[in-house]
Amino acid sequence: MADPTPPAPTSGYAGSSLERQCLEALKAIGKALGQMALYKVGHPAVASTIDTALENLAAAVELAGAGELIISVDQQNFIANGRMIGTAAQLPNSVPSLFNRFKLNSLTFRAGLTHEDVAGLCELAASRPDSPAAADPKGFLGEKGIRHIVLNEATYVKSAETAGEGAGKGSDSGGTACAEEQTREINEAISSGLLESTLYALVAKAVPNPVLRAKVLAQVMKLLEVDIAKRVEEVTLPLKREKKAVENEAARTSNVLQNMVEGVVVVDDQGKILMMNPTAEQIYGSALAQTAGKGITEKISDQFVVTMASEIGLPDDRDIAKEVKASGIDDTKKTLRASSAVVKTEEGKVVGMITALHDAAKHRELQKMQRDFIAHVTHELRAPLSSIRAALEIIKSEFGVKMEDEETRMLNTALKNSDRLAEMINSILDFSRIESGQMTVYPKPCEPGKIAKEAVDSLQPWAQKKRIEFSLEAPSGLPIIESDFPRTVQVLVNLLSNAIKFTPAGGKITVRLARRMEGDAPFVEFAVADTGPGIPKAEQTRVFDKFVQISAGESHVGGTGLGLSIAKALVRQQKGKMWIESEEGRGATFLFTLPVQTAQAVEATRMRSKAAVALPWWKKLLGR
Structure with missing residues (x-):
């Protein structure tokens, strides 16, 4: 029988050379997409990078020897004509995003590639989510007359979508991932084998018939699996819906951020507020009528940092004080300094400042989602764990004297691990309360x-x-x-x-x-x-x-x-x-x-005790 795999052509097909050409081509495409965030596709810098990608793609197609090159993705691995050429970690993020965004199984590059073909692919990858190109990518390439690049959509898209809302979106599920990791560790502890071994030993002792014993054990495990799956689904469904709502909000906000506004506050020589525009009122959290005449640093909350010159007025008989005062808690000032950069000219003159501030509202929303998830999961785990603990204690009290040493050891191990899991759940609950500020002490x-x-x-x-x-x-x-x-x-x-x-x-x-x-x-x-x-x-x-x-x-x-x-x-x-x-x-x-x-x-304690004594209504009314 003939080998179904065709031999490598004699025209210099070398795995290492093909891998290098493909990787360099994909890196150049990723670089071009990064440049297109600042420049149009016709800009000289972008055009030069696209030419580099074209040169490497054309060489790779020639090395492939079949007149076409098929690049696909399999579990973060990039494959060209059946050969692994590298991983997603070796490429700019925009390249894997191209496959994920358009749900592509592979990209086919055919002999005869032109600069316009590669430029059209880059335009498609850089298109806005609400653009016609994003809605119909194949139609977009067809309208531009691109025939040497073919988009091959994945055949498993529908089944992946039915797996659950928001499934497979790793980059947008940071807080969810931190919470799923905590659940996975707890579940691994529960499913470490101790419980299953104990149940098997108990069923074996209660049901002597091997055939009936296997059926009973299978039924018990099936009921347990169904119950856990049902509880997990009940807990995660609201979270999936909230996650989808946050994703939609993020997509909408990305368009709004292109039209940023500035707040302006006008103060006098003493730093007292004179004027404030609506945007500044929103930032400050108070209307002008409530803040006019007050110092700008008065009654500001912990998330604010106010940076002011120590001397606002301009003296005409001496040098002005150069000190700058920053009002705010140390953690907030440290965060601001770590997220800001000064823009200077070659002569060292300060001409501007770049600052990246986190969206406090969004941050609080994600924190709330994390707290709610932990609360739901720990509550749902505590209920079945309590039932398991109670059942194990009943078994020990009823059948402990009849058990052999090995069975007693296994049962005690299961009890010990259930206590350990309960302690872990309580620790997670306490930590969640402390993080959310809901932990209260009563000295x-x-x-x-x-x-x-x-x-x-x-x-x-x-x-x-x-x-x-x-x-x-x-x-x-x-x-x-x-x-x-x-x-x-x-x-x-x-x-x-x-x-x-x-x-x-x-x-x-x-x-x-x-x-x-x-x-x-x-x-x-x-x-x-x-x-x-x-x-x-x-x-x-x-x-x-x-x-x-x-x-x-x-x-x-x-x-x-x-x-x-x-x-x-x-x-x-x-x-x-x-x-x-x-x-x-x-x-x-x-x-x-x-x-x-x-x-x-x-x-204060004496007054609280005195206040706790009930007084007749007439004494309360007369103040006696």
Whole structure:
């Protein structure tokens, strides 16, 4: 039987040469599309780049030997006449976008290519989404008389669209991708095999008949799969609709951005507002009638930065002060500096400024979508997880004495992992509340010793199991602090849990309480010290970052990487601060402070208690 693959022509067909010519041609097309964002297709710079693309395409068609060159895309890999020539990462983004935008399976380039052919393809790729060319790309090429380039549409477009609204649009789904990644990790933990093995062992014990046992297990797994699929669909459908709405809004906004406007504020020599146009009113968030006569830096919110010359008036008897003052919080000023550039001439004269500012409204909308997604997913995961946990506990109580050692071990492993998943879900919920500003603490007068004792007592059995010495050093006479009791216990439990995980058997963990002063303000300092491997100096600045897990010594403990970030946020909400002191190989000490109850706080507590006493209506009316 003859080989169906034709032999390479003797005219110099070389895989490496063909790959190089094709890659250079696609790079030139991508470069031309980038230039066309600034210039028309007939501009000399664009024309020169198109000529480069034409030269490489013509050479590639000749090397192919069949009179045509077919370039296709398969999972981010670019293929020419059946040979892989490179990946999407090697090309400008505009080249893969050409295939994605027009849903192309491949592009055919035939012998006889002209400059006008390649220019027409570039015009099509650079066309606006609402243009006639985008609506009928083949018709556009036909009207221009282009016969040597053929668009081959993908045959799987419809099935891909039915997979779900917004499927396959990676570049527009950043917040969704960050949330889908978190769901994937949780699902992998659930489907790690422990639950399936446990169910199989239980069914095997309850159903001796092998044939019937297989049917029962298959039915149980099928019902579980159907239920999970239904819940996932219910959760993700609103998100898909919201995503589509945001995509439509982004497409509409891209046209509006071409007609940007400027706001103007007029101030006097003292920096007080005299005039303000409507655009500036919208930016400032107040009408002119409410702001006239007030300083421009008065009552501005955290997202604003006002940059003003320190001296607005022009003195005629001395040099003007050259200082410039920027009003606003440090994070906002840092963001503005990082997103701005000064435009200078060759002589060094400043002639302008380029600034890229994020759309705060859109950013808040995407943050809300992310919070809603996390809330939905964690809620839907918590319900079946609670059911699984309850079922496993019932099985253990009813059949635990009848199980063999291996079955008991598997059941205990499943229970342990369900607790771990519940802890991960709670951490994600706490993190979501903190990020959205919905986490609330309720400081009340508390004894610091009682807080520390409750945290230590709750983890004492775990420490004993690992043969770790636990001790609490709380001197008598410590002052009352203003603290949210359960949240502070949560902070200490988190720090102690980390210490137990990283402290080897025979080690020691100490919780110390002491009174401290920061300036004139009294605080109580909590310290959790361990004899573990310690944390390197280079890593200490990252331990409180979100989703960061530090490997201490040779130990690495799994988790969400949110515990310390949540703990620090809870301490900060209670007007305290948290930090770490550690030397590699000599253990680590995590410390945080909470404020001592002041006389004003005592009076406020007394007034709240007094207000809580119900008064007759006539006393409220007469103010008695």
